[in-house]
Amino acid sequence: MELYDLYVIYRGGQTIFHKRFGTIEIDQDLITAFLTAIENFGKELIAGDEHLQVIEKGQSKVLLDYGQDICCALVCRTNTVEEVTRLRAILEHILYDIQIQYAPILSAWRGNMKQLAGISDIVENDLKEIILTSVPPPLATLLQNPNRYYFTIDEKGINLYNTLLRGSKIFQTFLNKLNLPIELVDMVLNEIRLSRKNGLQLANETNLDQNRLITLLRSLRLRGITLMWM
Amino acid sequence: MEPQEKFDLVSMAQGLKWLMRQLFTHVAKSEQFPDLLKTPKGFVQIVEEKKYKNLRLAEAFLKQLAELNILTLEDGRYQWNSSIPFKIKGKSIVEAEAVAIKKVQEKALPLFGILRKYSENIPNILKGSEPAREPELVIWESLYSTEFYSYLRREAIQRGNLPSNSVIIDFGCRLGWSTIDILEVLNPIKVYAVDPSPIMIELAYENLLSLDLMKKVQFIQYDFNFENKIPIEEKCDGAFIGLLFNRYAGEQITDMLLALRGTLKGGARVCGLQPIKDSDEIVLSELLLYADREFKGYPEYGTFKTAFIRSGFTKPVIEQSMFIHATYLAEKPFERPEKKKK
Numbered sequence: 001m002e003l004y005d006l007y008v009i010y011r012g013g014q015t016i017f018h019k020r021f022g023t024i025e026i027d028q029d030l031i032t033a034f035l036t037a038i039e040n041f042g043k044e045l046i047a048g049d050e051h052l053q054v055i056e057k058g059q060s061k062v063l064l065d066y067g068q069d070i071c072c073a074l075v076c077r078t079n080t081v082e083e084v085t086r087l088r089a090i091l092e093h094i095l096y097d098i099q100i101q102y103a104p105i106l107s108a109w110r111g112n113m114k115q116l117a118g119i120s121d122i123v124e125n126d127l128k129e130i131i132l133t134s135v136p137p138p139l140a141t142l143l144q145n146p147n148r149y150y151f152t153i154d155e156k157g158i159n160l161y162n163t164l165l166r167g168s169k170i171f172q173t174f175l176n177k178l179n180l181p182i183e184l185v186d187m188v189l190n191e192i193r194l195s196r197k198n199g200l201q202l203a204n205e206t207n208l209d210q211n212r213l214i215t216l217l218r219s220l221r222l223r224g225i226t227l228m229w230m
Numbered sequence: 231m232e233p234q235e236k237f238d239l240v241s242m243a244q245g246l247k248w249l250m251r252q253l254f255t256h257v258a259k260s261e262q263f264p265d266l267l268k269t270p271k272g273f274v275q276i277v278e279e280k281k282y283k284n285l286r287l288a289e290a291f292l293k294q295l296a297e298l299n300i301l302t303l304e305d306g307r308y309q310w311n312s313s314i315p316f317k318i319k320g321k322s323i324v325e326a327e328a329v330a331i332k333k334v335q336e337k338a339l340p341l342f343g344i345l346r347k348y349s350e351n352i353p354n355i356l357k358g359s360e361p362a363r364e365p366e367l368v369i370w371e372s373l374y375s376t377e378f379y380s381y382l383r384r385e386a387i388q389r390g391n392l393p394s395n396s397v398i399i400d401f402g403c404r405l406g407w408s409t410i411d412i413l414e415v416l417n418p419i420k421v422y423a424v425d426p427s428p429i430m431i432e433l434a435y436e437n438l439l440s441l442d443l444m445k446k447v448q449f450i451q452y453d454f455n456f457e458n459k460i461p462i463e464e465k466c467d468g469a470f471i472g473l474l475f476n477r478y479a480g481e482q483i484t485d486m487l488l489a490l491r492g493t494l495k496g497g498a499r500v501c502g503l504q505p506i507k508d509s510d511e512i513v514l515s516e517l518l519l520y521a522d523r524e525f526k527g528y529p530e531y532g533t534f535k536t537a538f539i540r541s542g543f544t545k546p547v548i549e550q551s552m553f554i555h556a557t558y559l560a561e562k563p564f565e566r567p568e569k570k571k572k
Contacts, residue, residue, distance in 0.1 A: 224369070
């Protein structure tokens, strides 16, 4: 299962939120115009009140869910029916959470994006479990783009680090290979606990070698300690 | 192969049973059973009052509470056992219990956290919620890397008589800890470590790289879609399967073995770590595991045996209900029954 993009589209076709998870960049307005056109075409072609639920090509899909004022579209790749079911449930959750929190604003929205700034937190929170079970970008990609990927850690991550990882032999062996003392790991995690930072910022703030730092952060992300966003 | 140091399994089992008892008592109390079952009630009445939807699990749950003497069961009706706090244990029993609990805490501490989390979710599962699984690999790594789990895997390898200095498949390698056991116990020529999860393979690769053990290992992501061939051209001398059959049920076990046989030489040994039960009833040790999305249940012996024989293996030998081994006979190809199209 792999996530590529999430779009939140306001009625009329304007993208009010876009989150990219993959490395391929597509003009978001192009995508939302396409989705809106397909939806309208579907209504013209096939009678009925039901909305388009999925656009599918091979294992790649666009899952769609509709609310009163918004539509959520998740571009993804899935291998099994269970994965589709799971992602659809999460998409419904995202739609529901956005609508609940922003209902008064959405019903009469005039285009002020600042009013919808918190959608990012809702999406990240609802997708967190999926993100944690997906493979992060290859190390080479992270090293070539140190300012593109941001790292964060939440309270659960800190708790897991302190109780399960910090004292583990295999993690210590890994750190020895990188020649990084555990205290530096503590320092890095404290930095991203306060605010999300990319590899370049962290390297500057901690005076650590950027490549070793990013290798460490990728490993922590693999283990589910930190989160990584574009 | 050097015999490994003895591990007090009896003590561990006792400690785990104590842990389960504590957890189940806590769940029963959180479900208000002391009040609900002040007077005896039948299964149907309990299910209706608690709005349980998963009836098979609910039945197993109540039966296990009765087996643990948390509830009494008389004439098909359950009642809260209010005499529990007053039962006095002998000194030797208390001491043995304390030793057992300490052993579990020393050798398999992460199990406490995982089973407790499962027990907290069991009431929701009974009411029809979907099971879940902690996504953070660090949690699973902390469990798979324990001395306890390593001992069990190595015991399975030794009892299974996997050959040394040979080519072995680690079928369902997860985070690489079984691969490490295979490398250290058997000194193989090569290990094919196979798993469906790409993220687990990534971390397994990192673990083996950190330990300088990658020289003889090739990781293969195989989605366990058994209609596709496992991408291993070489014929292997043996296979280790660790707790994989928990995640598959019924015909899928036969499918898995049929896929595996394509990678084995005739006479290859297959062994593994897999709790097997002798009936379809849900047993105490598996009940909490149903809170895990991946768990499909421990295989029942009859089904399990049939799967092995149909796939061209000898009847599996099961030791201590969890160490399995068999031999691949390489007889004429088995005619796989045509799958009905959906």
